[in-house]
Amino acid sequence: MRDYVITVNSTVDLPKEWLEERSVPVIPLKYTMDGKTYEDMNGLTAKEFFDKLRQGIMSVTSQVNPEEAKAALEPFLKEGKDVLHLAFSSGLSGTCNSMVLAAEQLQEEYPEAKVIVIDTLCACLGEGLLLYKVLQLKKEGKTIDEAAAWAEENKLHICHDVTVDDLNHLHRGGRVSKATAVLGTMVKIKPIIHMDNEGKLQVIGKERGRKKSLHRIVDMAVEQSKGWENDIIMITHGDCIEDAEYVAGLVREKMGIDNILIHNIGTVIGSHTGPGVVAVFCMGNAR
Numbered sequence: 001m002r003d004y005v006i007t008v009n010s011t012v013d014l015p016k017e018w019l020e021e022r023s024v025p026v027i028p029l030k031y032t033m034d035g036k037t038y039e040d041m042n043g044l045t046a047k048e049f050f051d052k053l054r055q056g057i058m059s060v061t062s063q064v065n066p067e068e069a070k071a072a073l074e075p076f077l078k079e080g081k082d083v084l085h086l087a088f089s090s091g092l093s094g095t096c097n098s099m100v101l102a103a104e105q106l107q108e109e110y111p112e113a114k115v116i117v118i119d120t121l122c123a124c125l126g127e128g129l130l131l132y133k134v135l136q137l138k139k140e141g142k143t144i145d146e147a148a149a150w151a152e153e154n155k156l157h158i159c160h161d162v163t164v165d166d167l168n169h170l171h172r173g174g175r176v177s178k179a180t181a182v183l184g185t186m187v188k189i190k191p192i193i194h195m196d197n198e199g200k201l202q203v204i205g206k207e208r209g210r211k212k213s214l215h216r217i218v219d220m221a222v223e224q225s226k227g228w229e230n231d232i233i234m235i236t237h238g239d240c241i242e243d244a245e246y247v248a249g250l251v252r253e254k255m256g257i258d259n260i261l262i263h264n265i266g267t268v269i270g271s272h273t274g275p276g277v278v279a280v281f282c283m284g285n286a287r
Helices: 016-021 046-054 066-078 095-109 125-139 144-157 167-172 178-186 210-224 241-255 267-273
Strands: 004-009 030-033 036-039 060-062 082-087 115-119 158-163 189-195 201-208 233-237 260-264 278-283
Touching (some): 030 267, 082 144, 144 158, 158 210, 201 210
Parallel strands (some): 004 082, 082 115, 233 260
Antiparallel strands (some): 158 278, 233 278
């Protein structure tokens, strides 16, 4: 059996050290601020990035193109390895399509190899949680086909429960209407968002006040995860660690899970959510 490598896009939003320890190659998206273009994970620090957003400086993101995707994947095929790529949701970016096009071209050039691209229909630590599970399967000795099949069968069981502090960033990214953004900001409404089965962010509720919104996303995770064995919960935040730690406390209290990974949201996804986003990711019955 040929060895295989599991690759991801930078929108997986896990710590670089975590990925390096597990030898997971990352194919980055990019963003541009103040006329400078940076690679996601390799550009500004989270603090620098979110401070610029708070100052009103816009961040414009760009997807991976097919040439970049091919250049990133081909070295593994030259080493005699197969590739399983967990791609950023096609509902949010054209990156997944670029990865698919690259895989098809490489499959023709390396017919003895397997290049499998999974449209995760996930984002941020939702992608991260799927990666965590697939890495476990590889460690258990599962083949690339078995790992890919599990990812396809379970990707819609990765639940994303999100709240943001400022609707204007979601409006600029085309996620909510201008009227929704203006009204929500005026009345201190905190939207509740989830990732739907098409891999798109949808506003599904609202709470008046920050604390209520933080409790709501944990309550959603509690309900979704009934009957599932979650050995880890992942929490992301947009430069608001105190809120993320508050949510982690609620997770421990309400879900009885101590293994919690907390990390800043990445710069590409953070460009659309803005500072103050908090999200909980778990395995559950339905999104």
